[in-house]
Amino acid sequence: MVGFCILAGILLVIFSASFILVVIETIQSEYSYVSIPPGVNNPGKLRLVLASMISTSVMGKILEKLEVCSELAFTRYMRSGKKLGPDPQLWLTDEQFCRVPVRVYRPRAPSAGLRTAAIFFHGGGWRYCGIDFYEKICRYIAKETDSVVVSVGYRLAPEHKYPAAYEDCLNATIHFMKNTQHYGVDPDNVIVCGDSAGGNLAAAVSHTLVGRSDLPKLRAQILLYPGLQGVDFNLPSYQQNRGVPLLLRERAAFYALQYLRGDALDLKEVLEGSHIPPDMRLKYRKWVSPDNIPEQFKVRGYKPHQPPEFKADVYEAVKRFCEPNLCPLLAEDAVIQQLPESFILTCEYDVLRDDGLLYKKRLEDNGVRVTWYHLEDGFHGIISLYEFYSFFSFPSGKRGLDRVLKFIKGL
Structure with missing residues (x-):
């Protein structure tokens, strides 16, 4: 009995340590840039929503490590809502x-x-x-x-x-x-x-x-x-609100890639803008350009972004973005x-x-x-x-x- 209690205690410590590690890794990997501006509607309540998002992500990772279900399946369950009863109207x-x-x-x-x-x-x-x-x-x-x-x-x-x-x-x-x-x-x-x-x-x-x-x-x-x-993830709003829940800048590109091809292998390149050929970027500039954003939406800060060298292999992988x-x-x-x-x-x-x-x-x-x-x-x-x-x-x-x-x- 004593041995069982000791074993249980050891497992609890290991699980607790693993839990803390998953929390830290999740915050570092997904929420390290989170910021809630004071001008947002009810910032205190938004912090509660953020805490719920982090908790869901952490629990999903733990369940995936335990091979209970995938993180995606758990997150979908938590965001599925529920069908309500009949409505008299x-x-x-x-x-x-x-x-x-x-x-x-x-x-x-x-x-x-x-x-x-x-x-x-x-x-x-x-x-x-x-x-x-x-x-x-x-x-x-x-x-x-x-x-x-x-x-x-x-x-x-x-x-x-x-x-x-x-x-x-x-x-x-x-x-x-x-x-x-x-x-x-x-x-x-x-x-x-x-x-x-x-x-x-x-x-x-x-x-x-x-x-x-x-x-x-x-x-x-x-x-x-x-x-x-999906041409430019460095417009003023992407820079200003990169860490504002419910949608972080990196998540926006991640979701777009997941929808496009089922993975996010070229996330960094897409965020930087090396996935669009120079001639196409020039063509799209008349439609997708910070120059077309009214100045009032740049006052919170905007730094013009110069795309890095074009990568043809990345373009081939994500060209349906166009x-x-x-x-x-x-x-x-x-x-x-x-x-x-x-x-x-x-x-x-x-x-x-x-x-x-x-x-x-x-x-x-x-x-x-x-x-x-x-x-x-x-x-x-x-x-x-x-x-x-x-x-x-x-x-x-x-x-x-x-x-x-x-x-x-x-x-």
Whole structure:
């Protein structure tokens, strides 16, 4: 008995030491540059969210070391959300659109005419989250705007590389647009909407549907702090907010590479910018350049970045970064000019802020009507935390979400 207690004590010490080591390694490798600016909405609460992120990452690494499950599987579980019970104001149905899982939210109250529909693509770096995580947001949109909402559960990376998520979102959208009468929806009032990676997918779907003669034109696209390019990870917002949760600069490039090719072997080169040939960089400069960012967004600091020597082997490995279906900011003017009315939300403390600002400029330069709303105290992912847990919900995120509702009602 004594021997067993001694052995148990030794194992406990070893496990405790291993736990501490994993904590230290995780913070050093993933969170060493974290900073929470005082101007962000409720910085104390954001620290709690950060602590939750670190805890999840640490526990995932421990479980992976113990061969219980992978870190990715554990993180997905923690970010999966849960399906809520019935809603007295909505009909909820889980369906398949072209083998893509969707959840449809339909107001129970009778309508005087055909309704608007919003097709929603969730965020999560193309790796995490899903329909259940965004359940409260989709219910809120459906009830407050009296619209039909379709939440799309696209395939996730790295198991399913680009263009899997894009194809799922496109196929689900086309299926719905061909069957709007079944849901009491006006075919001329269909919106695509998404946050973060979902904003990327919404923009890509919008571009693809331009000029389709067999479908009605989309009424609008709603892009919430979208990631829209993989050419330059050294724009002012990437420098200023490199360590601001929920999305760190290195994580942004990591997720993009995971979606593109299922790994992040060339992460350092992509961050530095050696993956783009000089002639292509020159071509894209008219669209992706700090010169196109208003000066007011550089006051927190910006140092012009000179890309290192071009590496042809890296370009060959990641050249699909230059495809507009992956990086919508690189679409030609002929496509941009035909895009529907757009709503873009950006956050000051977000590495993807400048992606949204550059896309806003491109749309406006090409005659597309844009409604822009900027959360001066917002950070990346703030809207996704809406009522996820009461103590993780931020007033600024609610303001942004309510602006989305106002836009939809005004269409």
